[in-house]
Amino acid sequence: MKAKGWDMGGAYFGSKPVFIPIDNKLIKKILVTDFSNFRNHGFYINEKIDPLSGHLFNLESIKWKHVRSKIPAAFSSSKLRNHMDVMDSITKLLVNRLKNMAESQLPIDIKSVLGRFTVDVTSASLFGIETECLKNKNAELMKQARAFFDIQLCRLFNTLVLLIPRNILIFFNYRVFPTHVTDYFINFCANIKAQRAVEKIRRNDLTDILIDLCDKIKIVSVNSGNSLPEPLTIKEFAAQMHLFFEAGYETSAGTQTFALYELAAYLDIQNRMRNEINTVLSRFNGVLDYDAITEVNYLDQVVKETLRKYPVLPILPRVCESDYPIPDSKLTIEKGTLIMVTKLGIHYDPEYYPDPKRFDPDRFTSENMTKRPFCSFVPFGDVPRCCVSKMLCR
Numbered sequence: 001m002k003a004k005g006w007d008m009g010g011a012y013f014g015s016k017p018v019f020i021p022i023d024n025k026l027i028k029k030i031l032v033t034d035f036s037n038f039r040n041h042g043f044y045i046n047e048k049i050d051p052l053s054g055h056l057f058n059l060e061s062i063k064w065k066h067v068r069s070k071i072p073a074a075f076s077s078s079k080l081r082n083h084m085d086v087m088d089s090i091t092k093l094l095v096n097r098l099k100n101m102a103e104s105q106l107p108i109d110i111k112s113v114l115g116r117f118t119v120d121v122t123s124a125s126l127f128g129i130e131t132e133c134l135k136n137k138n139a140e141l142m143k144q145a146r147a148f149f150d151i152q153l154c155r156l157f158n159t160l161v162l163l164i165p166r167n168i169l170i171f172f173n174y175r176v177f178p179t180h181v182t183d184y185f186i187n188f189c190a191n192i193k194a195q196r197a198v199e200k201i202r203r204n205d206l207t208d209i210l211i212d213l214c215d216k217i218k219i220v221s222v223n224s225g226n227s228l229p230e231p232l233t234i235k236e237f238a239a240q241m242h243l244f245f246e247a248g249y250e251t252s253a254g255t256q257t258f259a260l261y262e263l264a265a266y267l268d269i270q271n272r273m274r275n276e277i278n279t280v281l282s283r284f285n286g287v288l289d290y291d292a293i294t295e296v297n298y299l300d301q302v303v304k305e306t307l308r309k310y311p312v313l314p315i316l317p318r319v320c321e322s323d324y325p326i327p328d329s330k331l332t333i334e335k336g337t338l339i340m341v342t343k344l345g346i347h348y349d350p351e352y353y354p355d356p357k358r359f360d361p362d363r364f365t366s367e368n369m370t371k372r373p374f375c376s377f378v379p380f381g382d383v384p385r386c387c388v389s390k391m392l393c394r
């Protein structure tokens, strides 16, 4: 569409009209400046029948804001610094596992290995839970979290279901998550909450933040006109936990897999990255700690170029909350219209990234990055409703 000189376009998703902003200033308005009119993702949510669907990605309006406002504390750089030891020990386990696998000369399902590694790292650092998915392929938590999504047919079906209006799905009590997965996660969370209460454990991690949301009601000034947020129920707590296990798996494991693919294809890039890591390691006594990580700039460029070329979640969905006159145009986006900001379109725009199919980490030197406009690189979306892990990416 941009090649035709259009600033915006449209399509149909089934019978639903979809607005596609192309002009970068309009994208910024939708994601950032006029966010209050485009807060929600518009995905199917039915907390009564399908409690796990009530997770942060699906939550809407005030309830989303209430839960979301507490989460960033779990992702701060000081928290990350504290988690370096546990990340280091799980990474050593990964290296050993891969060495053993390589020696056996058998094909490796690398995405699955990296997925289990990611779940171990996120669980240990965010929740203080040892999941041991890397050690044990049949770890129960992993089986439950992936049971449904590993079946391609179920994933396809759940995408097609989005074509059906939400009120019809609610009328037919449609549920995305099977009962056994829902029950497993509700029990799992109830046990963690009880255990922390009995043993008086306080780690100030994501688990504690979610438990606080269950136990405490934040008093909002009556004058602000907002209703008082209710404490989270155990089911709502479980929905958030389940999302965090899922979110880390597909996104991070997928990105690491694509990065390995490109590094295997371009040995010069691989060698340059390895040399940089070795040089930094030699300055930090062989330990890749938090400070060392801030110095591996080329590695950071490789990650960014991978996120550009392979944007997991290739669109950023939004719903227009009230009629929105598009600035500098005679058009209005009608209330209820679905908006799709296409990350893929932005990341493959030759105006920002010449020869976009080429894998070139040098697009992300700090000098080159400052030449591109705002919203030209959006792997995590943009504030306020960006990915919660965005702040961990340099």
Ligand code: HEM
Binding pocket: 056, 057, 058, 068, 122, 243, 244, 245, 247, 248, 251, 252, 255, 307, 312, 313, 316, 317, 379, 380, 381, 382, 385, 386, 387, 388, 389
């Ligand atoms: C390569 C890694 C990742 C990528 C590329 C990624 C990308 C994204 C994107 C594009 C969104 C939607 C943003 C929007 O609508 O504007 C999102 C949302 C989200 N992500 Fe990630 N993500 C990654 C890793 C993670 C990890 C490791 C976690 C947590 C453990 C996580 C948790 C979430 C959550 C909770 C949301 C919903 C935020 C909200 O609606 O307020 N993501 N992510």
